[in-house]
Amino acid sequence: MKKVLIAGLVHETHTFSASRTTLVDFEELIWLHGEDVLVRCRGDISPMSGVLSVADSLGWEYTTSSYGGALPAGIVDDALLESWWAQVQQDLKQHTNLDGILLVLHGAMVFESFTDGEGEILRRLRNVVGDCPIAVVLDLHANFSYDMACYGSIFASYRENPHTDAYAAGVRIAQLLDQVITSKKRPQVTAIKPAVLYSPRGTASAMEPMRTLLQMARQLESEFPDLLEVCVLPGFAYADVPCAGVSFCATTIGDPEQAHRLLQPLAETALQQAEQGNPLDTPIDQVMLEAMQIPDGPIGIIEPSDNIGGGTPGDGTGILQAFIKYKIKNCAVIISDPVAVEVCHGLDIGSELILPIGGKVDDFHGPTLELLVTLGGKTDGKFSLENPKSHFASLVGRRVDMGPSAVVKHHGIYILLTTVKTPPMDLGQLRSQGIIPEQLYMIGIKAAAAYKAAYDPILRASFYVDTPGLGSSDLHRFSYQHIPRPCKPLDKI
Ligand SMILES: [Zn+2]
Numbered sequence: 121m122k123k124v125l126i127a128g129l130v131h132e133t134h135t136f137s138a139s140r141t142t143l144v145d146f147e148e149l150i151w152l153h154g155e156d157v158l159v160r161c162r163g164d165i166s167p168m169s170g171v172l173s174v175a176d177s178l179g180w181e182y183t184t185s186s187y188g189g190a191l192p193a194g195i196v197d198d199a200l201l202e203s204w205w206a207q208v209q210q211d212l213k214q215h216t217n218l219d220g221i222l223l224v225l226h227g228a229m230v231f232e233s234f235t236d237g238e239g240e241i242l243r244r245l246r247n248v249v250g251d252c253p254i255a256v257v258l259d260l261h262a263n264f265s266y267d268m269a270c271y272g273s274i275f276a277s278y279r280e281n282p283h284t285d286a287y288a289a290g291v292r293i294a295q296l297l298d299q300v301i302t303s304k305k306r307p308q309v310t311a312i313k314p315a316v317l318y319s320p321r322g323t324a325s326a327m328e329p330m331r332t333l334l335q336m337a338r339q340l341e342s343e344f345p346d347l348l349e350v351c352v353l354p355g356f357a358y359a360d361v362p363c364a365g366v367s368f369c370a371t372t373i374g375d376p377e378q379a380h381r382l383l384q385p386l387a388e389t390a391l392q393q394a395e396q397g398n399p400l401d402t403p404i405d406q407v408m409l410e411a412m413q414i415p416d417g418p419i420g421i422i423e424p425s426d427n428i429g430g431g432t433p434g435d436g437t438g439i440l441q442a443f444i445k446y447k448i449k450n451c452a453v454i455i456s457d458p459v460a461v462e463v464c465h466g467l468d469i470g471s472e473l474i475l476p477i478g479g480k481v482d483d484f485h486g487p488t489l490e491l492l493v494t495l496g497g498k499t500d501g502k503f504s505l506e507n508p509k510s511h512f513a514s515l516v517g518r519r520v521d522m523g524p525s526a527v528v529k530h531h532g533i534y535i536l537l538t539t540v541k542t543p544p545m546d547l548g549q550l551r552s553q554g555i556i557p558e559q560l561y562m563i564g565i566k567a568a569a570a571y572k573a574a575y576d577p578i579l580r581a582s583f584y585v586d587t588p589g590l591g592s593s594d595l596h597r598f599s600y601q602h603i604p605r606p607c608k609p610l611d612k613i
Pocket residue numbers: 259260261283
């Protein structure tokens with residue numbers, strides 16, 4: 121029976137964000153150990169669930185160690201890493217003679233002292249477990265590093281953005297680890313990093329350049345059976361760290377130099393496609409004038425600059441200001457604002473008040489708007505996903521907790537206020553609060569690509585808008601200090 125230790129730590133770190141990510145943020149989302157990992161994850165569509173399903177069906181003798189995850193946000197406290205690592209170390213001491221280690225990681229985690237969070241985790245593990253295979257499943261937005269290639273043994277990654285295949289990636293990495301343990305062949309990992317960043321909007325898997333790059337990777341795997349997996353990783357551009365950017369990695373049981381050569385055309389294509397990987401958004405006034413020509417909705421006004429799934433605060437007021445300016449009726453926006461929610465929860469439904477809304481976390485996402493509103497509803501903010509395969513489910517399972525929430529109305533605008541910032545990845549978010557998305561004329565959506573699985577099926581039209589924010593698609597607006605230069609699209613190469 122194969123003895124495997126399973127653990128995970130998942131975070132996508134936005135290093136330009138003023139916020140810090142601490143243990144509290146992990147405890148709010150995922151912070152589990154031992155049996156609790158099984159209770160929480162079995163049966164959902166997270167990568168951990170995929171891993172566990174294979175571990176159960178293949179009869180592994182496995183231990184679930186620490187598993188943590190928090191929503192994308194600012195740099196993660198060192199203390200979080202040390203706390204996770206202390207528990208994993210303890211489990212490693214209790215469970216010796218392991219045949220393999222399996223980790224669920226994101227790949228773009230930055231700690232105060234370690235810009236390559238996953239590289240540091242893998243380095244520590246490798247020092248303890250010697251040549252025991254370490255298999256890792258990564259998010260597609262991983263900023264892959266050469267340290268990760270050096271200390272890890274097998275890598276698999278999501279292939280879909282929105283991430284509808286997180287469970288499948290978990291299944292694949294567990295099957296690969298099983299195969300490697302059985303065959304006793306030690307795989308090697310090779311990686312290549314072209315000098316290019318893609319903004320989140322450039323990383324949707326159904327669009328170019330990702331569609332072609334993913335096809336090239338699948339082609340290589342079918343032509344060269346020694347390649348266990350070729351990962352296409354467009355990276356997370358809002359990390360000002362040396363390992364940021366597009367990368368490709370291959371796990372091979374053959375010749376690593378050949379594998380490296382095979383990755384070269386992918387790297388060249390990624391570099392050539394730098395422009396398609398960085399589509400720019402349209403000024404919001406221009407979008408509103410065009411959108412208002414369409415008589416019926418729902419029309420999606422998509423705001424990558426406050427892309428909650430990419431680590432922004434979710435309290436940007438750019439779209440709300442535009443809805444007010446253009447007197448849009450029957451429209452909705454969702455804004456994270458715990459202070460406004462608290463005020464609303466102290467009042468009766470139907471109350472009228474002047475409420476300061478949004479723009480409170482930092483100075484990057486538009487001003488706080490003081491609006492005369494009517495309180496339309498108050499809830500505990502919990503809802504079940506309508507789409508159990510949504511991008512969201514890969515993060516949190518089926519139940520979402522936005523914290524206490526309230527709906528206020530300003531003229532024809534419904535404003536859903538949440539305590540916890542919650543990415544717009546499922547229609548249940550609005551419907552559970554009494555707002556029927558299909559009946560709206562316009563919907564403000566704080567996302568880059570991950571909203572698509574939920575919203576595209578109901579939207580008559582959609583427009584990307586350029587508003588102020590730390591998720592801007594224009595990477596020239598960020599003052600990078602630590603990425604290798606020159607780098608497209610920032611520099612001419
Ligand atoms: Zn991702």
